[in-house]
Amino acid sequence: MSGKSFTVCIKNKIKSYKKVITVDSDKSLSIRSFLIGSICQGISTATNVLESDDVKSTISACQKLGVKIIKVKPGFFKIYGKGLGSFVAKKNLTINFGNSGTLARLLIGILSTNPNIQINVKGDHSLNKRSMKKLVDLLSKFGAIFLPKQKQTFPLKLISSEMPIGLKYKAGVSAQLKSAAILAGLNSYGNTIVEEQISSRDHTENILKKNTQAIKILKKRKKIIKVQGKRYLNSLSLNIGGDPSSAAFFTALTLLNSHSTLKIKNVGLNHTRTGFYEILKKQKAKIKFANLKKENNEIKGDIHIKSCKLTSIKTNSDWYPKTADEFPILFVIASLIRGTSVFKGIQDLANKESDRIKEMQKVIKQIGVNSSYSKGVLKIFGKGMVYAKDKTITVPNLGDHRIAQSSFVLALLTGAKTKIRNFETVFTSAPSFLKIMKSLGAKFEIQK
Helix, strand or coil: CCCCCCEEEECCCCCCCEEEECCCECHHHHHHHHHHHHHCEEEEEEECCCCCHHHHHHHHHHHHCCCEEEEEECCEEEEEEECCCCCCCCCCEEEECCCCHHHHHHHHHHHHCCCCCEEEEECCCCHHHCCCHHHHHHHHHCCCEEECCCCCCCCEEEECCCCCECCEEEECCCHHHHHHHHHHHHCCECEEEEEECCCCCCHHHHHHCCCCCCEEEEECCCEEEEEECCCCCECCEEECCECHHHHHHHHHHHHHCCCCEEEEEEEECCHHHCHHHHHHHHCCCEEEEEEEEEECCEEEEEEEEECCCCCCCEECHHHHHHCHHHHHHHHHHHHCCEEEEEEECCHHHHHCCCCHHHHHHHHHHCCCCEEEEECCEEEEEEECCCCCCCCEEEECCCCCHHHHHHHHHHHHHHCCEEEECCHHHHHHCCCCHHHHHHHCCCCCEEEC
16 A cells, blocks of 8 residues: 555535546556566566556566566656566565455466466455455466465465466456466466457457467457467567546546536547446436547547436446446446436456445445345435535445545535545555546545
8 A cells, every 4th residue: 555544534515627637547557568578578668657556566576576677767667578487486475466456366377377486475455355266266277276275365375387288268257367367378388268258358468469479369259369378478568548447537527517527638448448438328428539549459549528417327247347447436426316227247346345336335325325236236226416515424444446436526526524544545546536636626635
């Protein structure tokens, strides 16, 4: 976590605004640029990198494993890769992933087939509570050993496979598990075949795509990724766009804040990340993408948002993979539009940094909005815009950046007196969040 713990207090509703902003860079791509750059051959460069806590944890982990990384200037790094299987670890080294599930799953994927690795792995209080059963099961099939046996949460001891053999893997909703399988397959003997059952984030494949000797995307009815093990990987040159998940909070605020407009420049608009925007467009949201361009197999562009009336939201499980991070802020929007919104197939939200279903139900209840949850289906009984000057919202220490950010937006829209504890957790993904909110006219106090 960044620095010391602090609480954010909000008492006033935000006024209308007309602004142009840029948001923090994409966290998923920033983390991947270091991890994949480290196993490429030669010097990779990454520009416009997010320098958040999760990314700092990634840089620190790579350096502990013997990778030279140089910061040329803010946001610009050189990564001196030595190729596949080149990570080295002193016996009983401990790698701390901090709050980052992405770093944990992807780096363990790489390490599980890297020779001579025996290390201890752990995270912060929040990450140590999250189940790693699916990751352990997957990488055990490559021959990696996790101790103590049967344990499904960090801390764990990881012993890499002595003879990793490629395998067939059916990928589900988790892009992190899919990436772990691809990255483990790169240094295994033979081929690893990853079949996508459900389309999920494809940043890992996009970064590796130019290495056609190592990875091929076969389009059939569903995507099949063929990874050929033990092949040379060419160095990378990545320029990273703004994070669409970070942009979602400012988008939500603008849509519901009367007489407001916002332009967010240079945001990553990869189709596997835009579920939030597509769902809202179906509800008549005034959202437009402009200036679209493609770079490193990734689409970037500007987002134009105008405040407007929205209709209640209905989503099914198909939306989950491309909207997973944005559901908490969608729940805030659903609370403040009239009618019943229904979110189906969201049960995996219970195994995020916190149980995001239960915790967001508690948050919206504090402004008098009712909801019900059963078997992966959440119903929110929206009241329309609630002015809640007489209400108070308290968010305890959950170690969950998305809940903290969503509650902040809810407070600004309703005027409820709000206290969000351990707000420093937001810096894991969005170090500029408070600065941008201030530029839009948000008033808040920080209590150390």
